[in-house]
Amino acid sequence: MKHQKIYEAGDKMISLIKDNYDLLQSLGSFGINLGFGDKTVKEICEDNGVDTYTFLAVVNLVINGYSDFDNDEQLSVPTLLHYLEASHVYYLDFQLPFIRRELAESIDESDSLGILIMKLYDEYSREIRRHMMYEEQTLFPYVNALLEGRAAGDYTIETFSKTHEEASEKLKELKILIIKYMPSDVRRNNQLMATLHDIYNNEEWLSLHAQVEDKVFVPAIRRLERLSRRSDVTKNISSMVFKGGQENGDMLSERERDVIVALVQGMANKEIADHLCISVNTVITHRRNIARKLQIHSPAGLTIYAIVNGLVDISAVKL
Numbered sequence: 001m002k003h004q005k006i007y008e009a010g011d012k013m014i015s016l017i018k019d020n021y022d023l024l025q026s027l028g029s030f031g032i033n034l035g036f037g038d039k040t041v042k043e044i045c046e047d048n049g050v051d052t053y054t055f056l057a058v059v060n061l062v063i064n065g066y067s068d069f070d071n072d073e074q075l076s077v078p079t080l081l082h083y084l085e086a087s088h089v090y091y092l093d094f095q096l097p098f099i100r101r102e103l104a105e106s107i108d109e110s111d112s113l114g115i116l117i118m119k120l121y122d123e124y125s126r127e128i129r130r131h132m133m134y135e136e137q138t139l140f141p142y143v144n145a146l147l148e149g150r151a152a153g154d155y156t157i158e159t160f161s162k163t164h165e166e167a168s169e170k171l172k173e174l175k176i177l178i179i180k181y182m183p184s185d186v187r188r189n190n191q192l193m194a195t196l197h198d199i200y201n202n203e204e205w206l207s208l209h210a211q212v213e214d215k216v217f218v219p220a221i222r223r224l225e226r227l228s229r230r231s232d233v234t235k236n237i238s239s240m241v242f243k244g245g246q247e248n249g250d251m252l253s254e255r256e257r258d259v260i261v262a263l264v265q266g267m268a269n270k271e272i273a274d275h276l277c278i279s280v281n282t283v284i285t286h287r288r289n290i291a292r293k294l295q296i297h298s299p300a301g302l303t304i305y306a307i308v309n310g311l312v313d314i315s316a317v318k319l
């Protein structure tokens with residue numbers, strides 16, 4: 001834990017950065033650019049369409065390791081999603097190539113040890129890229145679907161959470177190899193030290209990124225899942241009714257439709273028989289077939305079916 005202060009909406013952004021300049025990397029991922037003068041956190045967040053509570057949850061975790069925020073409900077999933085996506089772009093497109101260039105400058109790439117170091121770094125990069133691509137291709141689309149109320153399948157945030165770990169064994173190995181075994185001349189030594197320093201920084205960034213995912217993102221998605229499960233109950237009922245009509249509507253015969261129309265107008269079997277000039281037994285047979293085809297048995301269910309599928313006008317229905 002580096003600082004004890006928990007930052008709040010009314011604090012000036014510049015004072016947060018003075019306390020911890022690592023925060024600069026996060027600001028970019030939130031889409032907040034420099035040049036914000038003396039504005040407070042809240043003002044800057046509002047200017048940039050970032051949810052202030054979520055911003056502070058991430059910032060307090062990154063700076064203080066503080067993840068005990070009381071209110072998962074207030075976390076904005078779109079803000080988090082945007083932040084994580086932008087963090088991936090920052091890391092993959094900027095940070096990884098940046099360190100590679102530094103590394104290439106500080107070692108002798110024609111030397112066999114140098115070749116191996118670069119090889120190890122490239123393997124590390126591939127591993128991280130794979131990790132982040134998985135999140136982008138599986139986790140984020142799932143969360144987007146959840147937000148739009150159309151998540152399907154077995155995938156849940158628990159599936160992600162159980163196996164989520166940031167792979168950085170290769171980077172640890174790389175540092176040890178450089179520190180312990182890399183022969184260096186005076187000219188290269190300063191460069192190599194600076195590169196090592198950046199690699200350490202890099203590692204810390206990645207571990208904080210994983211913590212934001214585990215301690216802020218995962219709880220927020222868990223909550224979203226709970227909410228969507230609740231609204232699914234209502235949705236399922238209407239989709240069941242609608243599906244019955246959609247999939248089997250064409251299979252109903254003309255006569256069966258007539259029976260439904262008569263039924264929803266409140267007619268009894270005898271009345272339907274007279275109305276359609278058929279026997280009561282035939283009406284009963286039609287009703288049995290309708291129930292089998294639509295999987296709808298109750299008069300109320302048939303009424304809904306008839307309205308949804310345009311067999312009757314709502315005004316003609318006897319409620």
Ligand SMILES: [Fe+2]
Nearest residue numbers: 132135209213
């Ligand atoms: Fe990630």
Ligand SMILES: [Fe+2]
Nearest residue numbers: 135166210213
């Ligand atoms: Fe991750």
